[in-house]
Amino acid sequence: MINILELGGVNDGKTLNTEVFQLAINQAHHSGGDMIYIPAGKYLVSNLYLKSNVHIHFEVGSELVASENLHHYDVNEQGHNKDRQPYHLFIGDHCENILIDGKGIINGQGPLFWKDKPDARGWYKEKQQRVSPLFELTQCRNITFHDFTILDSPGWTIHLNVCKQINMRSIRILNHILGPNTDAIDINGCQDVMISDCHIEAGDDAIVLKTTPDAGVCERITVTNCLLRSNCVGFKLGATESFYDMRQITFSNSIIYHATRPIGIYALEGGSMEDITITNIVADTHGTPSVGLGIPIHLDLRRRNEDSKLGSINNVQITNFIARTKGKIMLTAEKGAYLNHIFLRDIHLIYDKGFSDARLYKDWSSAQFSNKSKEARVARTACVADGVHHLYMDNFMVTWPEERDLFDMSALWLKNIHKMHIHAPLLEPYKENLITLEGQNMHSISDLLAKIE
Template sequence: MNLITCNIRDFGAAGDAVTKDTKSIQDAIDACSEQGGGTVIVPQGDYLTGTIMLKQNVDLHLEAMARIISSMEEHDFDPDPHIGRRGLICARYANNISVTGPGTIDGQGPRFLEEDDGQGDHVLLPLQEFRPKLIDLEGCYDVLFRDVTLYRASSWCLHMTGCERVNVQGIKILGQLRGPNNDGIDPDSCRDVHISDCHIEAGDDCIVLKTTKHGAARYGPCENITVTNCTLISRSCALKIGTETFADIRNVVFQNCVIRNSNRGMGVWSRNGGTIENILFSNIIVETRLFSDEFEQTRKRKWWGKGEPIFVSAERRREAEAGTPGIIRNIRFDHILAEGENAVYLEGSHESIIEGIAIRNMKLTMKQRSPYPGGVFDTNPTARGVFPHPIPGVFCRYGKNISLHGVEIEWSGPRNVHWKQAIYGEHLENLSLIQFRGGPAQPDGTAIELKHVNHLAVEQSKAPPGTNTFMSLEDVDPRHMFVVGNDFAQAETAIRFADASNPEFFAAANRMPN
């Protein structure tokens, strides 16, 4: 069977950015698919259009200087008959489809929002409820996106639900950094997805794996996903799992990525049941900061996140919403260079203990880069939401089998008044601190503060100069402590128990304060 080539100009497309070219483009796609498949050429020009449906065995190829432009009129977009979703380029149960070439797909996103006056970094509010997705696929197999530029989506940029064997290679997503719901790539209940060599700028999450209620009910888990060699900028979270977790998410690798000028770096949220497990983050450089005043009350939409390089959270949604948060287990972070204004945040809840979280070979530099005061945590979407809290380098609560190995905390430049310990932890079981380096943020403070911990191992760690107490312990059973090979010489006090007791615990080969 010979594959055919169809040029949309031959089907009447004008490419003048004024004429609606929807029918011409769709006719070319339909003709190509009906004849067995091939390539639909979009040549140089500006093609204004509403919904385009990709069909079986068709490559939509955008040549250099070709631009598909989203209509602004809602009646130009076909809603999904089941769930009412609207998108510019869509496909439903169409296999062997692709969008390729050096051209651009333009969502005209800024025209859907209030004007950006260049003042501040708060969220720009939508002018209307209608904001179509740029690309929306469902139930497709053997999908390829390569080389194209996805520009200024008004909502989610590339949403794939229930798709399998997907490759996204070398694309650019240039979103609206102040645009709400401006996600980059959203694999939703997908399998065998490979995302590589992409540059993504997004007002919301850059790459986020989900199992939405619709996706979970129809397609089940999201699994077998790799993300590699990407550069990312986000006002929410650059590499994220959740918050929608109505089915399991598992077997995911994020590696060799650079995250800069972002609100959050790497995140794992469980809010709707389901199990998130077997997740690897490795060889990642991340730079985070605060955006918009966290105490601002004048706007309806706010950024989620407070400058955390790593954020792991298992907590139920707001009290009005039913359901338990689900399970997070077996998450690994390895070879991480991070700079941020807030803690590495690891927290389960009394009804969902996070388990098997390991951070190896990480240097975190706490550095203030924004004009905002900080001193808050943000657990949205939960009943607690945003709340004030002292800020450590690493915060960990409600966890089991937590390991920090080769972790270094550095405080750089002027110290934020809310910065406190290098590590703060409570309600933990089986906590291991190996080859840890880090002291308190404030002079003569405590480096590590732990409460309600069962089974604690501290090995080959070192107290830096300026440390008053290296480790402060409250409700930590000394019978289950293992303290070996540490250098406490620069601290005033090596270990202090909150009840002022001096119990025996297993200790060997430690260098104690003079």
């Protein structure tokens, strides 16, 4: 065992300990697997290069504090956007067999890397340079994170870039909810990732799967038993970073609260997303008011730009999902494209605070708002499906607001649907119109069944 204090570390929170911690990592690596023991106290550090076969253990009361002075950091290779900066607290490159555990804290000191005052909407803006991601792990294998807490990352928190065999259990990531792009866990082109029993609060996506041009396929990813708060998407696949396939993915037994979108799946850059199950989720979209329209479940297939390739979304099953919301479920594909085999069962939306008027967002510039499905964007409905092959809905239920003087909302709004099964015996209209199919209003499920037969 290598004790940081015995090696010369100083736990006063002021003395820079980078050299001592790096020496401990190097010694543990060369010995083939020694444990680095971090006693209670605060340790100021900058960039630490992880090595294979290293175990870092935090004692209760220990805290690593990221230096706010960027001159203390090496300048690493620049990433692909402003959130992948050349400064990081932990750096792992082609490492394997790493364990970080214990009841300690890693404090990123995020607010010190942001401008002093928030904007008019309450969001803080980053300075031109900051430590982001806090953890930058590239082509690493057999990495385990267990028990520790990360506070106030300046930007992205944990970036897994083309990694394999990752296990994260019982960690807490508590970022400023109005911080700039403070994603919690970014899984980019990785295989065999298991995340469980985590508590995450993020100003951006809580857990997001990406496939950037410099990465590859994401597959065999499982997330379960988590508490997620996000001012963006709680559990997200894709969006602007969806160049390669994502498949064999499960998300279960979790709570997503105060989120803009609890679930988001976006194929915008040519990748295929398939074989995905999401089950046993309780959520709400009652987050920061300035964020805008809440969407409990959002699937969108389109080309982000004219030169983007068209991807696909296939075989998605979402079951046992409850959400309190003012928004709507959105299942959309651009004209001529289709989501394929979408299965929704035991979905319950509860409108306990009225409705958001989707028409107010018709010109919203967000890149993640079904930009090529204009009618679907503005539809006043609890669930919109526009461009789906094989849509299966079983036991879809809506609890409407008690007040009946709001604008009318349909329960379902359907367009460009090829082959569908809808079984919703408890579905009732808010006022008169229950379902809109290709512009025609219907007052009951039987009217819909008669129409599609």
